[in-house]
Amino acid sequence: MWAIEAEGLKKSYPKKIPLPFRKVEWVEAVKGVSFKVRKGELFGLLGPNGAGKTTTIKMLTTLLEPSGGTARVLGLDIRKDARKIRRRINLVAEGERTLYWRLSAYENLKYFARIYYVPKREEKERIESLLKLVGLWERRNDLVMNFSRGMKQRLAIAKALINDPEVLFLDEPTLGLDVQSAIFVREFVKRLVKEEGKTVLLTTHYMAEAEELCDRIAIIDHGRIIAMDTPGGLKRLVKDQETVEIRVRELKPQILEESPFSMAVIEDDASTRTVRLRAQVDEEDLPRLVEWLVKRGAKVLSVEKMEPTLEDVFIKLTGRGLRD
Ligand SMILES: Nc1ncnc2c1ncn2[C@@H]1O[C@H](COP(=O)(O)OP(=O)(O)O)[C@@H](O)[C@H]1O
Ligand SMILES: [Mg+2]
Numbered sequence: 001m002w003a004i005e006a007e008g009l010k011k012s013y014p015k016k017i018p019l020p021f022r023k024v025e026w027v028e029a030v031k032g033v034s035f036k037v038r039k040g041e042l043f044g045l046l047g048p049n050g051a052g053k054t055t056t057i058k059m060l061t062t063l064l065e066p067s068g069g070t071a072r073v074l075g076l077d078i079r080k081d082a083r084k085i086r087r088r089i090n091l092v093a094e095g096e097r098t099l100y101w102r103l104s105a106y107e108n109l110k111y112f113a114r115i116y117y118v119p120k121r122e123e124k125e126r127i128e129s130l131l132k133l134v135g136l137w138e139r140r141n142d143l144v145m146n147f148s149r150g151m152k153q154r155l156a157i158a159k160a161l162i163n164d165p166e167v168l169f170l171d172e173p174t175l176g177l178d179v180q181s182a183i184f185v186r187e188f189v190k191r192l193v194k195e196e197g198k199t200v201l202l203t204t205h206y207m208a209e210a211e212e213l214c215d216r217i218a219i220i221d222h223g224r225i226i227a228m229d230t231p232g233g234l235k236r237l238v239k240d241q242e243t244v245e246i247r248v249r250e251l252k253p254q255i256l257e258e259s260p261f262s263m264a265v266i267e268d269d270a271s272t273r274t275v276r277l278r279a280q281v282d283e284e285d286l287p288r289l290v291e292w293l294v295k296r297g298a299k300v301l302s303v304e305k306m307e308p309t310l311e312d313v314f315i316k317l318t319g320r321g322l323r324d
Helices: 053-060 082-088 105-115 120-133 149-160 179-194 207-213 231-236 253-258 283-295 310-318
Strands: 002-015 025-038 042-046 068-073 089-092 167-171 199-204 216-221 224-229 242-249 262-269 274-281 299-306
Touching (some): 025 053, 025 199, 025 216, 042 179, 082 089, 089 149, 120 149, 149 167, 199 207, 224 231, 242 283, 253 262, 274 283
Parallel strands (some): 042 199, 042 216, 167 199
Antiparallel strands (some): 002 068, 242 274
């Protein structure tokens, strides 16, 4: 049996239109998304801001009713069996407002243990082991408001494990974290899957994170899945061409819109006024690409062949960088 099966999931939001116009317009945030996640799999939804990742996760965790399509989690229908599903899954939502800042770490977990009907005799032990697992046992009596962003996220993960969920959903789990905390979270998630056998669905817009963590990745853009495979399989999509990185000065980014090449900005360094571009190109076309840039006023500083990353896959599929 699959842990998650999504079939043509859709969600439209009403668009706010200023008065006096009463007409309701709809934004199609998710436009028919289908995928399946195996038990014990670490599956990633990778896509830029606004791609529809959070909306998809909210539908799968029964927080948001789909406008169309169906999904099952642990074989249960997200519309009919929402209560049953909620007992057996959990979610680390985006942002840091999912905890009670005026309560201590311990009190937060105690509160959520009660919500999930954790048996009283197990409560103490479970809270203690979770706090130790995320390295917050020594700080258990401190108020959450005094925690760093990283500590809050670790506690949010402990909170999400309070009901020992079979499927854990993580929405951008390392967004806004310092480097150390992000590493902790990634290692922790890997262990949850490898050692505890949990199923994890996470969203991210960091391609390196998706590549490092995920068994399989669905790349999502404008509400649609545009590719789905293992990280290695996705990178094979760009293997018939060369991946090159080009450093340029005085590039007007808008010229890229007319570019006949698969090319996008991946970094814009204001301090040195240099821009890093990634492109997929047939080897014999490389001189033509450089000439194309030079003709449009760009100063080409260097051209280097690179190993392709998932970002190159995204550029090839969409013609844009992940951060655009
Ligand atoms: N509550 C909402 N009302 C209206 N539009 C929304 C709402 N939530 C999200 N959207 C829109 O839906 C699209 C997808 O958003 P979201 O699922 O949050 O994407 P992601 O998590 O990938 O950044 C975006 O265009 C966003 O502006
Ligand atoms: Mg989001």
